Amino acid sequence: MTGVPLNIDWQQIMLHLLNFTILFGALWILLYKPVKDFIAKREKYYEDIDQKAQDNLKASETERDEYKARISQLDQEIRAEKEKAREDIDKVTSQRIQEARDEAEQILNDAKAEAERQKEKIITSAQKEISDMVTEATEKLALEQSASDAFDQFLDAAERTERG
C-alpha cells in the first residue's frame, strides 16, 4: 500500500471492524442487555412495591373516610336521638306540670269551697251566738236600766231637796 499516508491499510481496517463488531455483539448480548434487563426488573420490583404501598394508602384513606362518614352519621343519629329524648322529656314534663297545676287548682278550689263552707258555718254559728248574746244582754240591760233609773230618780230627788 505505497502512496497511502501513514500506511493506512483498508484490509486491516476491515479486520478491526470485524473484531469490534464481534465485540459489540457479544458485549450487547452477554453483558449490556442482561444487566439492563435486571435493572429494569428491579425498578419494576420497587415500582410494584411503591404501587402496592400507594394502593394500601389509598385503601386506608378510603376506609378512614368511610369511618369518618359513619362516625359523623352516628353523631347525627345520636344528636337526633338526644333531641327526640329532650322533646319527649319536655313533653312529659310539661304534661306533668299541667297535671300538677290542674291538681293544685282543684285542691285550691276545694279548699276555697271548704273555707267558704266553714266561713258560712262559722258566720251562721256566730250570728246565732251573737243573737243569743244580744238577747241576753238586752234582757240584762233592761233589768239593769230599771234599777238604775229608780236609783237615779232617788238621787235627783235627794239633791233637789237639799238645794231647796
Add this chain to the structure above:
Amino acid sequence: MTKKERRKAIIIFAVIALVFLIASFLTASNVPKTETVQEVMRDAVLHDSNKVMLLGRAVNPGLLSGVIVSGILIVFALICRLFVIPRFKIVPGRLQMFLETVVSLFDNMAKGSSKINRVLGAYIFAAGAYIFTGTLFELLGVQAVTTEGLSISLPAPLSDINGAIMMGCLSYLFIMSGGVAGNGLKGIGKTLKEYSLPISLSFRLFGALLSGALVTELVYYYSSLSYVLPVFVGVLFTLLHALIQAYVLTMLTSLFYGQVSDDTPPPPKEKKAKKTGRKNKVKDQTDKKAA
C-alpha cells in the same frame, strides 16, 4: 493494621523492590540494540517493519492487540453472564454494583442524548469498554514476536491508525444510522453536514493514544528511564488517556447521534426588517417634512 504490622509490610515491600532492582541489573543483556530510538518511534507511528502474524497474514501489532482485548472482554462478559448475572440480587454486591454502574452510565448517556436509544447505549458501552480496556492493555506489556523475529510489547489497539480510523468511521456511520432512524433520508443530509466528524474522531483517538505509546516507547527504550518514571508515565499517558478518550468518543457519538436523530422541527426564524426599506421610509418622511 497496627503500626508494627504496617512497618513490617513496608520493609517486605522494600526488600522485594530491591531484589527486583538487583535482578534487573544482573539480567541486563549486552546484546546491542537492533533499532535506534528514531526507528522505534517511527515504527510506532507507521508500522513499517514491525509486523506480527495473525491468521497467516502480517498485520500491525495494534490489530493483534485489538483481537486480544476483544477476547479478554468477551471472556469477561461470558463469565459474568454465566456466573455473576444469574446471582444478581435486589441489594447488589460489589461486582454487581460495578457492572450496574457502568451499564447505567452509558444507558443514561444514551437516554439523555436521544429518544431513539435502544442500540446507542449498547454501542457506546462497547466502544467505551474497548477504548478503555485497549488503552490499559498497553500497561500489561504483553510480548509478541514480529515477522523479523524481534520481541515487541503490544501497543494499544487504537494507537494503530487503522484501528482509530475504524472506530472514528464506524461511530460516524452509527451516527448516520441514528439520523436515518430519526429523520429518514433527511437524517443522512444532517449527518453529512458534519463531514469532518469521521476524521476528527479517528485522529483524536489516534493522536491521543499514539502520544501515549510514543512516550512509553521512549521511556522503555532507555534502561535508565525505566525505574520509577514508568509509574507516572503509565498514569499520565495511559490511565488518563483511557478514561478521557473513552469518555470523549462515547460522549461525542451520543451527542451527535442525538442531534441528527432529533425530529423536532427547528423554531421559526424571526423576519428581519429590511434595512434598505426602512432607510427609504425615513428618507421619504424627511423629504415630506422639508417640503
